[in-house]
Amino acid sequence: MRTPRRLIAGLFVLPLLSGCFASSGDDPSVSSGSGDGARLRVALPFAPTENYSPYGQDAMLLSRLGVIEGLTKLDANGTAVPALAESWSSENGGRSWLFTLRDARFQDGGAVTAKAVAAALTAAGKADPAPSALAGVKLTAAAEDDRRVRVSTAEADPVLPLRLSNPSLAVFAPKAYAQKGTVNVEGTATGPFTLTRIDGDTAATLDRFDDYWGGRAQASGVTARFVSDGTARANALRTGDVDIAESLPVAQVASLDKDDVHEVDTARNTSLYLNTRSGAFTDAGLRAAAREAVDPSVIAKGAYEGYAVPAQGLFGPALTWAAGKRVEPTGRARATGPDGERITLATYSDRPELPETAQVLQQQLRKAGFEVKLEVRTYARLEGDLLDGTFDAAVFSRNMMLDTGDPVTVLASDYTCDGSNNLSFLCDRKVDKLVAAAQAESDTAERQDAAMKAEAAVLGTDSVIPLVHLKLVAGIATSVRGALPDPYERTLIGTGTRR
Numbered sequence: 001m002r003t004p005r006r007l008i009a010g011l012f013v014l015p016l017l018s019g020c021f022a023s024s025g026d027d028p029s030v031s032s033g034s035g036d037g038a039r040l041r042v043a044l045p046f047a048p049t050e051n052y053s054p055y056g057q058d059a060m061l062l063s064r065l066g067v068i069e070g071l072t073k074l075d076a077n078g079t080a081v082p083a084l085a086e087s088w089s090s091e092n093g094g095r096s097w098l099f100t101l102r103d104a105r106f107q108d109g110g111a112v113t114a115k116a117v118a119a120a121l122t123a124a125g126k127a128d129p130a131p132s133a134l135a136g137v138k139l140t141a142a143a144e145d146d147r148r149v150r151v152s153t154a155e156a157d158p159v160l161p162l163r164l165s166n167p168s169l170a171v172f173a174p175k176a177y178a179q180k181g182t183v184n185v186e187g188t189a190t191g192p193f194t195l196t197r198i199d200g201d202t203a204a205t206l207d208r209f210d211d212y213w214g215g216r217a218q219a220s221g222v223t224a225r226f227v228s229d230g231t232a233r234a235n236a237l238r239t240g241d242v243d244i245a246e247s248l249p250v251a252q253v254a255s256l257d258k259d260d261v262h263e264v265d266t267a268r269n270t271s272l273y274l275n276t277r278s279g280a281f282t283d284a285g286l287r288a289a290a291r292e293a294v295d296p297s298v299i300a301k302g303a304y305e306g307y308a309v310p311a312q313g314l315f316g317p318a319l320t321w322a323a324g325k326r327v328e329p330t331g332r333a334r335a336t337g338p339d340g341e342r343i344t345l346a347t348y349s350d351r352p353e354l355p356e357t358a359q360v361l362q363q364q365l366r367k368a369g370f371e372v373k374l375e376v377r378t379y380a381r382l383e384g385d386l387l388d389g390t391f392d393a394a395v396f397s398r399n400m401m402l403d404t405g406d407p408v409t410v411l412a413s414d415y416t417c418d419g420s421n422n423l424s425f426l427c428d429r430k431v432d433k434l435v436a437a438a439q440a441e442s443d444t445a446e447r448q449d450a451a452m453k454a455e456a457a458v459l460g461t462d463s464v465i466p467l468v469h470l471k472l473v474a475g476i477a478t479s480v481r482g483a484l485p486d487p488y489e490r491t492l493i494g495t496g497t498r499r
Contacts, residue, residue: 047226059167064492068170080161094156104213106173114143131168158442218498237475245475267401277425285336287462293368308468316469318487327456338369347395348379424463
């Protein structure tokens with residue numbers, strides 16, 4: 001089985017905001033006034049860890065800040081809609097797609113041409129490691145003429161337009177690739193805001209890109225700070241030091257003005273992943289015992305204070321089609337008594353609800369007869385051991401639609417023998433067969449049906465125990481209009497976002 005690739009951005013803990021967003025009078029580029037044209041001040045929880053490389057999780061950060069975009073994007077229903085491409089059509093039985101580009105410009109002034117798009121996608125296809133959206137996919141791109149680009153795959157790929165919506169497949173100007181193996185994203189993307197200054201992993205400055213094809217943004221720019229301490233983000237919003245504070249800890253919500261708190265159902269869930277490769281949970285009976293011991297409703301009410309709902313499966317209420325298609329898992333093993341079996345349960349502290357969730361699970365599993373050691377670290381310190389399978393179990397938060405917007409793709413990456421994100425180290429022939437069958441479906445409804453059959457097979461192994469489906473809790477000052485929090489966690493700032 002392949003070792004999982006890096007799962008999420010490493011997180012940096014910063015001190016509490018003490019003047020971090022104070023008056024920017026020393027910076028002439030920053031407007032402190034209100035109304036049209038004022039800069040937006042944003043506090044984000046996850047710092048860039050890969051020097052803003054578009055091929056990892058930093059791409060999601062650039063997407064939320066309105067810097068980058070690809071040929072397509074996802075709408076609220078998870079459907080691929082036009083971005084840099086205004087239309088597309090499938091050819092050759094789904095093995096190639098022809099995209100027609102709109103009239104757009106790069107932030108360096110150059111025209112977005114089919115040749116430039118083909119070069120950008122080719123570079124992404126050669127990246128090492130490959131972007132998660134391209135896991136298991138061999139992609140090639142070539143200019144048909146100045147405005148049309150043909151994107152091909154070795155096998156038919158019915159969800160290629162969805163796949164190309166991933167921020168890791170954003171398009172950059174030719175000069176961004178001048179240094180082999182890296183992408184310079186400063187002033188080379190196509191979004192409404194251009195990255196103009198980087199202050200390590202603590203801050204970034206963005207200015208409005210006046211020639212954006214979608215219209216001139218109403219804010220003159222964005223000042224972003226990366227603050228992993230959730231209390232600090234909430235405090236900054238409360239004191240007026242920031243306009244938007246992303247991903248607030250639920251424990252801080254009560255201390256904020258209710259008009260500043262916005263919640264959105266997301267495709268993110270928190271689950272308990274059981275290590276099926278080594279340790280106690282290679283025993284299916286003990287996995288079943290763990291499942292029977294867990295009560296997700298206690299976690300939803302306690303650790304998440306109602307800003308989550310008990311999980312019904314891997315795909316939650318943000319995906320409106322899932323509930324009506326869910327299939328009951330079958331073939332589960334009978335639970336066997338833990339009899340004091342020793343296990344280590346790990347999680348990370350950067351999402352503040354996770355340690356509390358792990359403590360609740362520790363109590364529930366102990367009551368069932370397990371001896372549970374709890375390991376809590378920052379993600380940066382946990383990641384290596386997590387990927388090596390050091391722990392018996394892990395509490396992890398995952399947006400199920402983050403990579404492609406396609407449920408089948410996440411099942412393939414997270415739960416198959418060759419999956420690149422397989423935290424449970426699951427390798428089950430039935431699961432692989434059902435996922436492969438789902439991958440072959442091109443009709444949307446039939447693909448969803450097949451995905452839910454595969455979901456049932458995954459749950460039948462008890463390799464993962466879904467706990468809760470999360471709501472995104474964002475702090476947005478009442479002076480702000482047009483912020484774009486979404487279920488897929490790809491957008492936040494757009495052309496209409498202003499104060």
